[in-house]
Amino acid sequence: MLARKSIYTLRETHLSPSLSLSYNEPLHIVKGEGQYLYDAEGYQYLDAVNNIQHVGHCHPKVVAAAQLQYEKLNINTRYLDETIVNYAQKLTDKMPAGLDVCFFTNSGSEANDLALRIARHVTQSKETIVLDAAYHGNLSSLIEISPYKHNGKGGSGAPDFVHTVPMPDSFRGKYRGKDSGTAYANEVQILLDEIQESGKQVSVFIAESLMGCGGQLVPPQGFLKESFQKVRKAGGLCIADEVQIGFGRMGDHFWGFETQDIVPDIVTMGKPMGNGHPLSAVVTTKAIADEFNNGMEYFNSFGGNPVSCAVGHAVLNVIEDEGLQQNAKDVGKYLKSLLNELKEKYSMIGDVRGHGLFLGIELVRDLESLDPADKEAYQIENAMKEKGILISTDGPDHNILKIKPPLVFNRENALFLAETLDEILS
Numbered sequence: 001m002l003a004r005k006s007i008y009t010l011r012e013t014h015l016s017p018s019l020s021l022s023y024n025e026p027l028h029i030v031k032g033e034g035q036y037l038y039d040a041e042g043y044q045y046l047d048a049v050n051n052i053q054h055v056g057h058c059h060p061k062v063v064a065a066a067q068l069q070y071e072k073l074n075i076n077t078r079y080l081d082e083t084i085v086n087y088a089q090k091l092t093d094k095m096p097a098g099l100d101v102c103f104f105t106n107s108g109s110e111a112n113d114l115a116l117r118i119a120r121h122v123t124q125s126k127e128t129i130v131l132d133a134a135y136h137g138n139l140s141s142l143i144e145i146s147p148y149k150h151n152g153k154g155g156s157g158a159p160d161f162v163h164t165v166p167m168p169d170s171f172r173g174k175y176r177g178k179d180s181g182t183a184y185a186n187e188v189q190i191l192l193d194e195i196q197e198s199g200k201q202v203s204v205f206i207a208e209s210l211m212g213c214g215g216q217l218v219p220p221q222g223f224l225k226e227s228f229q230k231v232r233k234a235g236g237l238c239i240a241d242e243v244q245i246g247f248g249r250m251g252d253h254f255w256g257f258e259t260q261d262i263v264p265d266i267v268t269m270g271k272p273m274g275n276g277h278p279l280s281a282v283v284t285t286k287a288i289a290d291e292f293n294n295g296m297e298y299f300n301s302f303g304g305n306p307v308s309c310a311v312g313h314a315v316l317n318v319i320e321d322e323g324l325q326q327n328a329k330d331v332g333k334y335l336k337s338l339l340n341e342l343k344e345k346y347s348m349i350g351d352v353r354g355h356g357l358f359l360g361i362e363l364v365r366d367l368e369s370l371d372p373a374d375k376e377a378y379q380i381e382n383a384m385k386e387k388g389i390l391i392s393t394d395g396p397d398h399n400i401l402k403i404k405p406p407l408v409f410n411r412e413n414a415l416f417l418a419e420t421l422d423e424i425l426s
């Protein structure tokens with residue numbers, strides 16, 4: 001096994017310098033199992049951050065499904081193949097009626113890029129409404145619509161067809177309190193009016209129903225519902241980006257958009273879908289898919305290959321067989337209650353939020369100014385790691401502790417996390 005220092009040197013020499021490493025002392029992880037990761041010295045970490053390995057690291061049933069299909073056949077989608085249709089049927093069974101048609105892709109970015117292309121074709125427009133601080137992917141088309149990137153380091157701002165709604169942050173945002181949904185939706189209306197006044201037509205509104213990179217932000221109830229109504233009235237389509245939050249993580253619901261009582265025109269998904277295998281999708285209605293079918297073939301060399309579909313199918317089976325959505329609900333509720341107890345104890349915790357096993361803790365310097373405690377968040381993230389628990393920080397001010405573990409996370413893990421955080425905060 002290469003020593004940690006050699007890996008570091010080779011990385012510096014041969015990998016893109018734009019890549020980053022987590023933690024002040026990067027980890028050399030060599031093994032994963034369930035909700036645990038192990039470093040080269042055999043030290044065990046409780047993984048409370050890697051939501052991609054949704055049903056647990058290296059789940060044996062997912063690994064077996066991949067291996068079995070790999071030994072038999074792996075080919076593109078231009079042949080009749082039962083793995084893809086069986087999987088598409090199973091996946092769309094999880095969707096509200098009408099969202100029946102799948103396009104398979106290989107990353108969340110690819111799914112979002114395709115979703116935009118579909119929307120632009122259908123509406124014959126590019127005018128896009130996005131949430132401030134949102135992240136939708138690493139492709140050029142998505143940096144353009146991701147304020148998290150184009151307004152961040154190295155970014156060059158939004159192009160003129162991108163219209164940005166203030167982040168629907170009811171804790172520290174432009175409008176506050178749980179009844180601020182309508183005020184934020186009115187901001188969407190302002191943008192729609194501006195688009196119309198400039199003689200253009202809205203194409204699409206894209207949003208996560210619970211913002212990930214935006215800081216585990218739960219929008220105030222009604223915001224998305226009212227925004228969808230306004231966008232549709234103006235002739236636009238609505239995309240729900242489920243890349244972070246889909247597949248049962250919300251606990252009460254299988255999809256994030258269900259927590260907001262909305263039905264999108266187009267849904268994009270990725271990360272947890274293949275438990276780490278590159279698999280993503282766009283799901284939409286037959287009518288929209290038919291309209292997009294303008295003669296230009298949609299072909300994707302890897303998207304929808306039998307191995308990916310076998311993996312995706314196994315992930316859905318494991319979620320069901322092991323009751324992982326219910327577990328996300330139960331353990332998430334328990335963990336949130338423990339974190340709320342800490343909120344009573346420490347004024348640095350301004351807000352505890354999220355659904356199921358997608359939780360955020362907003363750290364502030366004091367409860368009056370709500371000054372973001374970014375350096376403190378980074379210190380806590382590293383101190384947690386020293387104590388064997390992996391979490392991360394995010395949000396536009398880098399002051400949110402993010403918790404989004406594999407869904408096999410149990411009550412004992414939740415208690416360990418809360419007790420360790422208590423110890424560090426004290």
Ligand code: PMP
Nearest residue numbers: 107108109135136137243244270
């Ligand atoms: N959408 C959201 C909400 C994401 O969080 C991400 C990745 N962090 C993406 C899209 C892009 O997914 P990928 O990295 O698989 O391209």
